[in-house]
Amino acid sequence: MPRLAIAPEVPRDLGALAQPVRRDAVIAMRRFLQSTTSAPHPERVRNTRDPRVATLRLADRHRGVVVRQRDVFWMLTVLPDAEAWSYAQRHRFAVNAAIGVAEIWDAQGLERVEPALRRSADSTDWRLFAHVCDTDLLGLGIDAQLLPLVRLITTDANLDALEPLLPETQFAPLSVLGQGGSVAEAWRALDTYVAVPATAVDLTDLVAALERTPDRAAFVPNPSVLDRVLDAPHWCTFLYPTQHRLARQDGYDGPVLVTGGAGTGKTLVALHRAAHLAETGAGRILLVTFSQGVATDAAAKLDLLVDDEEVRARIEVGNVERLAHRIVAEAEGRAPLLVGRPDLAALWQEASEISGDLHSPAFLLREWEQVILAQNLCTVQEYLAVDRPGRSVTLGYEERTAVWKAIEHVTGRLRESGRRTLLQLASEASTLLGRSTGDLLGADGPGHEPYRHIVVDEAQDLHPAQWRLLRAAVPHGPDDLFIVGDPHQRVFDTRVALSSLGIKAETHRLTVSHRLPQEILTWGVRLRGGGPADGLVEGITELVGFRATHPGARPAVREYTSHEAELAGLVTHVKEWLGDGVPPEEIAVAARTGELVRSAKAALIEAEPAVRVSTLHGLKGLEFRRVALIGVADGIVPSADALTPATEDPTARAHDLQRERGLLYMACMRASERLYVSYSGRASPFLPP
Numbered sequence: 001m002p003r004l005a006i007a008p009e010v011p012r013d014l015g016a017l018a019q020p021v022r023r024d025a026v027i028a029m030r031r032f033l034q035s036t037t038s039a040p041h042p043e044r045v046r047n048t049r050d051p052r053v054a055t056l057r058l059a060d061r062h063r064g065v066v067v068r069q070r071d072v073f074w075m076l077t078v079l080p081d082a083e084a085w086s087y088a089q090r091h092r093f094a095v096n097a098a099i100g101v102a103e104i105w106d107a108q109g110l111e112r113v114e115p116a117l118r119r120s121a122d123s124t125d126w127r128l129f130a131h132v133c134d135t136d137l138l139g140l141g142i143d144a145q146l147l148p149l150v151r152l153i154t155t156d157a158n159l160d161a162l163e164p165l166l167p168e169t170q171f172a173p174l175s176v177l178g179q180g181g182s183v184a185e186a187w188r189a190l191d192t193y194v195a196v197p198a199t200a201v202d203l204t205d206l207v208a209a210l211e212r213t214p215d216r217a218a219f220v221p222n223p224s225v226l227d228r229v230l231d232a233p234h235w236c237t238f239l240y241p242t243q244h245r246l247a248r249q250d251g252y253d254g255p256v257l258v259t260g261g262a263g264t265g266k267t268l269v270a271l272h273r274a275a276h277l278a279e280t281g282a283g284r285i286l287l288v289t290f291s292q293g294v295a296t297d298a299a300a301k302l303d304l305l306v307d308d309e310e311v312r313a314r315i316e317v318g319n320v321e322r323l324a325h326r327i328v329a330e331a332e333g334r335a336p337l338l339v340g341r342p343d344l345a346a347l348w349q350e351a352s353e354i355s356g357d358l359h360s361p362a363f364l365l366r367e368w369e370q371v372i373l374a375q376n377l378c379t380v381q382e383y384l385a386v387d388r389p390g391r392s393v394t395l396g397y398e399e400r401t402a403v404w405k406a407i408e409h410v411t412g413r414l415r416e417s418g419r420r421t422l423l424q425l426a427s428e429a430s431t432l433l434g435r436s437t438g439d440l441l442g443a444d445g446p447g448h449e450p451y452r453h454i455v456v457d458e459a460q461d462l463h464p465a466q467w468r469l470l471r472a473a474v475p476h477g478p479d480d481l482f483i484v485g486d487p488h489q490r491v492f493d494t495r496v497a498l499s500s501l502g503i504k505a506e507t508h509r510l511t512v513s514h515r516l517p518q519e520i521l522t523w524g525v526r527l528r529g530g531g532p533a534d535g536l537v538e539g540i541t542e543l544v545g546f547r548a549t550h551p552g553a554r555p556a557v558r559e560y561t562s563h564e565a566e567l568a569g570l571v572t573h574v575k576e577w578l579g580d581g582v583p584p585e586e587i588a589v590a591a592r593t594g595e596l597v598r599s600a601k602a603a604l605i606e607a608e609p610a611v612r613v614s615t616l617h618g619l620k621g622l623e624f625r626r627v628a629l630i631g632v633a634d635g636i637v638p639s640a641d642a643l644t645p646a647t648e649d650p651t652a653r654a655h656d657l658q659r660e661r662g663l664l665y666m667a668c669m670r671a672s673e674r675l676y677v678s679y680s681g682r683a684s685p686f687l688p689p
């Protein structure tokens with residue numbers, strides 16, 4: 001039976017056809033896979049540059065272009081007859097000698113530019129690649145047939161003219177070398193196209209090459225897989241090479257950490273990893289997302305990704321708070337009571353008074369969360385002995401004793417009333433798992449860890465107590481923890497290095513944003529400062545090398561003279577976007593404060609109530625075509641309430657400012673198409689000039 005290998009253009013081409021034509025084409029493809037008598041057969045095309053190319057007549061005046069080797073037909077595109085023949089004649093197909101991936105060459109285009117390159121070369125002795133020997137070029141996978149042409153290139157402009165005609169795997173290393181980069185740097189550029197490492201490359205084996213090129217070919221053995229590939233969104237089937245390599249690799253020795261800027265596909269990689277572990281491994285998998293809202297979205301995506309119900313049932317999606325809640329509830333036989341914000345605030349106020357107003361309620365809360373709960377300190381002796389990383393105000397023996405007493409007031413009152421905070425719950429849940437010999441949460445194997453694998457998204461915002469819980473919930477071993485996150489988008493005070501928690505992860509990085517247009521990315525990086533961020537990895541993470549795949553509109557920053565005028569401007573913009581045909585659910589409006597959110601909601605109620613309006617925090621983990629951020633003004637962003645007074649703790653204040661900047665950056669990075677930012681009064685100091 002023949003197999004089809006579907007290129008990503010095919011679902012797109014079919015989607016663009018009139019419904020009856022599309023239907024006929026899909027029926028023809030199904031028949032082809034089943035080799036029925038009425039199945040289309042490969043028809044040779046005259047004057048092709050590659051003898052393996054043929055077309056399949058799929059519908060009235062429409063053909064699929066295929067490249068055949070053995071039982072595999074790589075379908076590249078579906079086009080009207082004349083265009084399909086022309087495509088078939090124009091291209092040739094090859095295997096990259098260095099990394100073994102399949103390549104599509106615009107052979108006719110290259111033949112056409114050759115005379116111009118020769119003329120340009122005749123006028124000068126200068127050659128762009130004179131400094132690189134043939135052996136190095138061939139070693140980088142430069143095709144032997146291309147080499148004479150490469151030797152004719154004299155300028156960057158010559159090389160740029162070749163870009164649309166060459167496979168990316170040929171252009172990328174040449175581009176690095178042309179800009180004066182070393183052979184090693186060119187190799188690094190080529191390595192980003194490796195999804196499945198090749199041990200030995202056979203230039204004649206196109207099928208093996210296609211198996212190493214999952215971003216260009218999805219193997220379809222039968223009609224039901226065909227339907228899935230044609231109907232599913234692109235990300236379900238075609239991960240980009242680096243994403244694929246990370247998500248679908250067989251067996252990591254232990255924890256893995258993948259960092260990357262906004263829109264680089266970290267969440268998609270996490271979803272594919274969970275799917276891969278469920279398909280290939282044994283035991284239950286927990287996919288940890290930031291919030292329950294995001295969990296619903298992730299669960300829906302997993303439903304699309306994993307076809308087999310039994311496999312899908314092995315993946316549970318949830319957040320750490322819920323996990324902690326369930327473990328404590330199961331151990332205690334009833335749902336734990338949580339303390340409400342106002343009650344907690346009143347307790348910290350009392351604690352501050354007990355300390356003789358030496359320390360503010362906010363200072364005490366931070367000390368509790370960032371030192372005591374972070375390091376799981378249970379006695380005053382432990383507290384007196386530890387370092388207090390990230391806290392710049394030094395506390396002597398007397399002061400620490402007083403602070404401990406004040407904090408004990410809060411924990412004691414909570415204990416008396418049987419209430420807990422979410423972080424306390426996480427802490428207790430990890431202790432419970434550590435103590436348990438049974439099967440909390442119904443682990444199916446021996447031991448007390450309820451999961452075999454845990455995959456964590458948005459890892460930058462987890463607290464050490466939550467990490468301890470996750471670590472305790474999965475046994476140490478191959479593929480135990482797969483973690484993705486972006487320290488630059490952190491919106492809480494949790495700058496924790498995984499290694500400090502005993503999680504020694506091998507680290508990887510994604511650098512290409514597939515969501516953001518370059519203009520929004522560049523502006524956002526200026527806003528964020530581009531500089532380092534700490535957390536997750538030991539030391540710091542840089543934004544260097546973070547880039548986009550496509551251009552777009554620059555962010556629109558608007559100044560208004562009053563809040564009313566700003567709201568009117570927002571309504572005008574949202575109406576314009578709706579007028580452009582953008583569905584309301586693809587538009588998000590957000591602001592730093594609840595009050596601004598309410599006023600935006602009121603202003604938009606008539607224009608379009610279905611547009612999402614939330615706080616900046618509420619955008620975390622989401623994506624929209626168009627995003628409007630209002631009230632990005634001095635005094636609002638950063639929020640004065642969220643900043644520690646410099647007199648109290650300058651380091652805490654610096655951290656608060658960085659966190660507020662990260663929050664605004666995260667919100668800006670949600671836009672895949674347009675970003676609109678407005679303020680009345682003075683602009684937020686975070687906005688780039």
Ligand SMILES: Nc1ncnc2c1ncn2[C@@H]1O[C@H](COP(=O)(O)OP(=O)(O)OP(=O)(O)O)[C@@H](O)[C@H]1O
Nearest residue numbers: 234235238239240262263264265266267268514515
């Ligand atoms: N393989 C892919 N195929 C199609 N689209 C992709 C692919 N990878 C990324 N994208 C696009 O990029 C978007 C961002 O992906 P994802 O949400 O996984 O990124 P992220 O790194 O988790 O982003 P953030 O950190 O900003 O939340 C996707 O919604 C999709 O539009």
